Amino acid sequence: MVEPRRLITPEIAAEYDVSPHTVTKSWSQHTAWPTPVGKRGRYKEYDAQDVDNFVRNHVRRQAPALKPRRLYTAQDLEAAGIGITAGTIRADLSRGRWPNPDDTTGGVNRWTGTTATQALEGRRNYRRSTQG
Missing domain, CATH: 1.10.1660 (Multidrug-efflux Transporter Regulator; Chain: A; Domain 2)
Incomplete structure (x- = not known):
């Protein structure tokens, strides 16, 4: 079985062409931000599909x-x-x-x-x- 792709803050920022600050101080403060699915180093990990759904529904207009x-x-x-x-x-x-x-x-x-x-x-x- 293929594991779902997981992203940490710097990877999310790079993928969506925003700063890590935007991810941590803006997006992750939103009530619809996905729940972490793990931890890698000092960063919380998020399911990539959940992050993509959040961006599609709450960020991109x-x-x-x-x-x-x-x-x-x-x-x-x-x-x-x-x-x-x-x-x-x-x-x-x-x-x-x-x-x-x-x-x-x-x-x-x-x-x-x-x-x-x-x-x-x-x-x-x-x-x-x-x-x-």
């Missing part, structure tokens, strides 16, 4: 399905449930971390659904939407 040609304001995007606030969009725009608007008619910044989706996919912890 699915990018929302936005209508590709529709124009969205920052407030519209927040209301669509993209996981970031309108204020964050405006701050990131001013810092060059969010794309320039596709339309500025009437002094209001608007982005197409396509532009917003591409911007979200470039952010950490978002996956391409399978809907749409």
